[in-house]
Amino acid sequence: MDREEILDLFQHITVWKKGDQRAPHKPLLLLIMLARVQQGNDRLASYDEIEEPLEKLLIEFGPSRKSIHPELPFWYLQYDDLWELSTDAPFRKRPNNRQPSPKEFRDMDAHAGFRQDIYSHFYHHPTDLTSAAQELLYQHFPSTLHEDIADQIGLDLSTEREKQLVSRTVRDPAFRQAVLAAYEYRCAVCSWDIRIGDTPVGLEAAHIKWVQAGGPDVVPNGLSLCSLHHKLLDRGAITLTPEYRMIISEQAVGDCSLETQLPYHQNPIVLPVDHREYPDQIYLEWHRMEVYRG
Numbered sequence: 001m002d003r004e005e006i007l008d009l010f011q012h013i014t015v016w017k018k019g020d021q022r023a024p025h026k027p028l029l030l031l032i033m034l035a036r037v038q039q040g041n042d043r044l045a046s047y048d049e050i051e052e053p054l055e056k057l058l059i060e061f062g063p064s065r066k067s068i069h070p071e072l073p074f075w076y077l078q079y080d081d082l083w084e085l086s087t088d089a090p091f092r093k094r095p096n097n098r099q100p101s102p103k104e105f106r107d108m109d110a111h112a113g114f115r116q117d118i119y120s121h122f123y124h125h126p127t128d129l130t131s132a133a134q135e136l137l138y139q140h141f142p143s144t145l146h147e148d149i150a151d152q153i154g155l156d157l158s159t160e161r162e163k164q165l166v167s168r169t170v171r172d173p174a175f176r177q178a179v180l181a182a183y184e185y186r187c188a189v190c191s192w193d194i195r196i197g198d199t200p201v202g203l204e205a206a207h208i209k210w211v212q213a214g215g216p217d218v219v220p221n222g223l224s225l226c227s228l229h230h231k232l233l234d235r236g237a238i239t240l241t242p243e244y245r246m247i248i249s250e251q252a253v254g255d256c257s258l259e260t261q262l263p264y265h266q267n268p269i270v271l272p273v274d275h276r277e278y279p280d281q282i283y284l285e286w287h288r289m290e291v292y293r294g
Contacts, residue, residue: 001117003128009082009118010132011139016076020213021063022290025073026080027140028057028149033113034133035155037122044086044113047074047105053153061141061149063290064236074112075099085112130157142210144234175217179205182272183224189238189246189264192226206230208240208283213290219272220280232261239292240284244269249293 010030016023032053036045054070062068076099077083087108100108113119122129133155137146150157185200186193194201206225209215225233232238237252238261248265252258271278288294 001121003121003125003131006082006118006121006128007132007135009080010135013077013080013082015140016072020209020286020290022213024062024140025054025058025069026077027136028061029054029070029073029077031133031136031149031155032057032153034122034129034136035150035153037114037119038126038129038156039154042113043116043119044084044111047071047102047110047112050074050112051102057149057152060152061145064293071099071102071105074105074110077112082115082118083112084115085110087111133157138212140212142207142212142234144231148235172217175219175222176205178219179222180224182219182222182274182277183270184273186224186270187226187229188223188269188271189229189267190226191270202227204230206233208233208279209286210234210291213286215283215286219277221283223269223279233287234291236291236293239288239294240269240279242281242284244271244279251293 013026013030015026029050032050033045037043051070054073055068058068058070075085078085087110100110104110114122122132133150134146134157137143137149137157141149146157149155180200180203185195185203187203192203194203204225204227206223206229207215207217208221208223211217215221223230223233229238232252237249238246239249241247245266245268246264248258248261252261
């Protein structure tokens, strides 16, 4: 397969959908496997090698759920045309081809990874590997999280990162301008409003519902935030109540740094003058359900 065919497979992986719920299991497992190729590891990895790092990524960057299931993508990726699953013996049949349990994966010494031709291509063309990784990150996570995810699994994005982030994250300059203007060029949480001349510094237009989840470039889906509060919003460390009060997740821990944020806990944010530009409750509910670490 050539470069374009392989990247097309990564662009069109089948991701489980149910309404607006997030399911980043497959993208995160593929990113782990790309990091393994980059680090010179074997093509196939055992379930034991995958379970812990994937579980950590799902806890850190997936939606807050009562249970974590790293076994799901290990099994279901075989139905995408880039994954191979190998076992000592066939799995016994199960209703609706349901995925095996972690214990069954271990008992059958299950290994999985990229097909041989895809693995070989990435091994010999490392820039294509970083392109595939960046495609996964762009499609499923906001740019504020890309480096955090890559750092956690030891994935080096330096080859393609700057070029692609410039071309991908500047989607709609009109959205940024409209959001900042609605909030009078200050952070809705802390009122940060530093400028050099007429240019705001460290002030960003954040999407409440991520573009990757279908969030639109409209002011009611935006917040004017300083870079710190933008990052905290995307990481789920903070969110907004239906009454537009900022709350801090109980999972957020720290000493001096956290203390600087406590005065904003339960405080109302600065809202636009025009009530039609207030954050939409639909987008706020999505953030509380799918991103906030509550």
